[in-house]
Amino acid sequence: MARNKVQFQKGLSEAEFDRLYGTEEACRAIVYSWRWAKGFVCPVCGDTRHCVVKPRQLFQCTGCGRQTSLTAGTIFAQTHLLLRTWFRAMYHLTQSKGGISSIELGRRLGVTQTTAWKLKHKLMQVMMERDAGKRLGGRIEIDDA
Numbered sequence: 001m002a003r004n005k006v007q008f009q010k011g012l013s014e015a016e017f018d019r020l021y022g023t024e025e026a027c028r029a030i031v032y033s034w035r036w037a038k039g040f041v042c043p044v045c046g047d048t049r050h051c052v053v054k055p056r057q058l059f060q061c062t063g064c065g066r067q068t069s070l071t072a073g074t075i076f077a078q079t080h081l082l083l084r085t086w087f088r089a090m091y092h093l094t095q096s097k098g099g100i101s102s103i104e105l106g107r108r109l110g111v112t113q114t115t116a117w118k119l120k121h122k123l124m125q126v127m128m129e130r131d132a133g134k135r136l137g138g139r140i141e142i143d144d145a
Helices: 015-021 024-035 083-095 102-109 113-131
Strands: 048-053 059-060 067-070
Touching: 015 083, 024 048, 024 083, 083 102, 083 113, 102 113
Parallel strands: none
Antiparallel strands: 048 059, 059 067
């Protein structure tokens, strides 16, 4: 019998995760590359010229003067959590085969259960929306549980 490709796919170790996403700067660089893969683009006028307002970590368009944050318009917007905490939450949600409770997630992240619950549900909502348009194909097996 062939091995289940999903069940035996290579995971990401905690050490590797810390190497890739262990600092806030690394997480900010990843979000920047997701958001503006070809460089900053103003959400209002489309200009690419900008400066950085360092104390508030904002990008200011040189063309129209609009200020925008790295997280504006994303799932990370309007939260007081570090991006590193969000990334760690994504790691724990995706690496635990049987799922993770909000109590356990809160313990691992060092946040309250309520905060962990909100994080978990926001991330699950985004994953659901991303996969909503994808149809299953081929041989589909469902466990009796």
